[in-house]
Amino acid sequence: MTDLSKTHEATPATGGAFLSVRDLKVHFSTSDGIVKATDGLSFDLERGKTLGIVGESGSGKSVSSSAIMGLHRGTNAKLSGEILLDGVDLLKVSNEEMRKRRGRDVAMIFQDPLSAMHPYYTVGNQIMEAYQVHNDVTKREARKRAIEMLDRVGIPQPDRRVDDYPHQFSGGMRQRAMIAMGLINNPSLLIADEPTTALDVTVQAQILDLLQDLQRDFDAAVIIITHDLGVVAEMADDVLVMYAGRAVEYGPCKEILTHPQMPYTWGLLSSVPDLTASTEAKLLPIRGNPPSLLNPPPGCAFEPRCDHVAKVGGDLCRTTLPDLTPATSGGNHTKRCHIKNADKVYEAEILPEIAPDLVED
Amino acid sequence: MSDTTTATAASVAPSSTETVLSVENLKMHFPVKGSGVIRRTVGHVKAVDGVSFEVAKGSALGLVGESGCGKSTTGRMVTRLYKPTEGKINFEGTDIASYTGRQLHPMRREIQMIFQDPSTSLNPRHTVGSIIGAPLRIHNMVPKDKVLGRVQELLELVGLNPEHYNRYPHEFSGGQRQRIGIARAMTLQPKLLVADEPVSALDVSIQAQVINLLQDLQKEFDISYLFIAHDLAIVRHFCPEVAVMYLGKIVEIGDRESIYEHAHHPYTQALLSAVPDVKQAAIGGRRERIRLQGDVPSPINPPSGCHFRTRCAFAKDICSVVEPPLLQIGKKHKVACHFPGEIHQHPEKPVTAPLLGVDEFGAPDPGASPAEVPGDGPGYADTWYDLANNTRGRA
């Protein structure tokens, strides 16, 4: 029985970050073969810091976060590797122990708050449930705490809105309520899976502000999963770009966005217009479609869509999976690409296309 | 409002470009039924409440706004999936707003729609060939034995393998399905495509492919677009002209430059400042953000006067009394605000008051003589209200 008054100051176990994921693999066996949804993912995250995981559907970003939450337990998924949270390997703890940690140590908020909340129970009831699961309190105390949290996340008249059903809330308010539910037990790790994708831009801005505010107050580690590099740019300290179940680029946010060294990241940057880009230029899409995870390409998974294969020469890209190696620009920046002088290629070929105003020097 | 339209319509002779679509004072009010034993209509959801705009041939007008602003409803009225409560939809000179049944038939060839979610808007039990070919058969466009050839042409046009005409939609990826949707819309060689969030359900790397395809089609076939989207960056990229909607009304409309570089409406400014920006990471720091409080009010009981005033930092007395007219303030720029101005440059006094014949608190001013508001009507007038000098400007 773990006591409920967990200490926030608990020093991380020997050497390692607060959250340390090592060689995480999540494989699903289907009738067609094994789907390697996540295939060897490693990253570290400290308290108070935010990691942005970027990738498209099927890149394994959501599957990996579900693995941290232990949500694959009881399914046919095969997990291996390590997920060390504060020194404890979450893949090794018992189901019951993991259940107790869910919502208390690690919490999650989801993309579509309408479908993520039960339509038949009041918002208050669902938030109270999250509190009562982990705290031996009366209904009254739980309710008081739920109202407090709703107030904290900026719901007006929380003592009245607590009895509303999810459908009576607007999209933004529902996401606020989800955040209240996620943070009610002061989790040390919060995973936000596309938290603003279903919301309008002005509401998205409100929610992102709120998340940053709360992170400061609660000193939580935050993983924000998104496909929107703009959201990452605003929120993240570190960025992990995922493609076909693997990290293809990982490093400090500013570094990744200013000196990307992997053609897939280039593609993400150049295929999205922004509010200052020239409107004469065509968008530069990534051609083709993401690979099947059943039969991934033998070499680099991005090779079939990559415009820069010729720069490597031979059929290295097609036959050999590149390792995640330190980028030429140094720092903690790593990339999974065979191109030797990626920073030069970026400056010479990519930057002029996406941000000609930044090129001059 | 309506009796001045004839006069303005004449004065709004489109310069060189031809107007394909001209929408005037379009309204869509959905009745709200009471809960009594006899279900009387107790109110209306004013989903769209008097919008006017023009789309030039071969051009694109972007409709942006947040969910519930009425942009999709407007698109559905233009394609006549809805019958407007009021207003005119002039398509190539004929008003199709009140057409019914068979009258609509020929018009359906000319105006087609592309939907948001390609996985739900294609019938899963029909092959791609029969989906794309259906309009040809319905409208008897080509002889039966030529349908397949035309379908394959269309598939090739949108970048799909023509051999795949006998596959089913689920055998394609999301981006490919949207291409099928586009091919279907292109079958009858329409003049106007209404694209309702055509890329928002797609992965980012695929979005650009579809946007480029739409632009290629535009160049090749001189198609005009009514492009409905919530993504301001994509709209900026795609549309030379943009209309910003809020709660059923257009609050600002103009060419790309006016809207994105010189937005005069506080809502447009808030909307633009809320878009997360990748580049700021490169430059460092965060752009100033205008925080909007609360939520969009209910369209059943919109606020009096200016719909945006409840969330506007500049709202004054007049805003709750008088609804601001859509005032033309530039060659191609109209704004519906009593205090229009760029960020930090909103005027102290309502510029609209003298035009409307009211004082600065919105009360009728017996001394003032209401003038004709420049910019009434779907197009742009040759003269406009010059904010810098408070006089009439001219091109």
Next chain:
Amino acid sequence: MVAYIIRRVIVGLLMLVAMSFIVFALFMKNPVDPAQFSCGRNCPPERIEETRQALGYDQPLMVQWSSFLKGVVVGREYPADEKMREANPELVTECAAPCLGFSQQLQMTVNEEIAEAAPISISIALVAVVIWVIFGVLFGVLAAVFKGTLVDRGVVGATLSLYAFPTFFVGALLINFVAIKWGLFPAPGYVPIAEGGVGQWLLQLLLPGFTLAAVYMAGYVRMTRAFVLESMSEDYIRTARSKGVKGGKVLFKHALRAALTPLVTMFGLDFAAVLGGAIITEEVFNYYGLGKLAVTANETFDLPTIVGLVLLLGALVIVANIIVDILYAFIDPRVRVA
């Protein structure tokens, strides 16, 4: 909500009026003479005429229909013809509102017939419903929880094979083996609660109840399984799990509650149907319920009884639907406002 119910009741009543007219019209335009049937096989022509007058069949369709409706609202007297009533006051039968008609064959009002038969049908239906709902939902949840395992396949297979056997076969099997050969149950025969108490009443109903339930149970197992599996894959279940809610609570508080909505719809309609439609079961066990009454009335062309039953069963379906809608509002808060 109240206004909504009132609206539904009004629509329901209008439907019943329309239904009664259709039934009347169909029978009157029928090539068979209902008066002859009512009168019996070797009936002299003048007796037929008399019967015709007594039942009002000599009147035009609209007149018959309107006097029927009047009878339903305020009650009426039989024979229908006023002169006959005056001539033979001893034959006059009072039929109080809601009068559904008078059966010449059985020489009693349809209301009396129904009053005799209904308790039997209701009893069988109640027992059957309890059996099939409890076991159907229980096995359905079990199959869903152990999806893909032997338990799942066993449960679904067993209920399906039970469903595959015709009702008369299951019934006959139960009577011959369980009741007669092994003597585990008394030989079938309806015992009202007033006579034998709840225990005896229930004991006599278990076999027919089970026979009737066997058919419906398979459907409920499959539906419950499908609905629970569907709601288990919903986003809000993932939310509940990520809060750390225990497995059992996730299943019963979150998943089953959502799965109930479609089950309640099915249940409402099935229950209404079973009340009047347990024809084969009543026949096999020889219980004189509404189903058997309907069969007999059809065989003897007993128009008043048929019209009365059609309306009663129609009313049951309509009432069941309204109750389902009210239950909906209790289960799903989203329905409440609308």
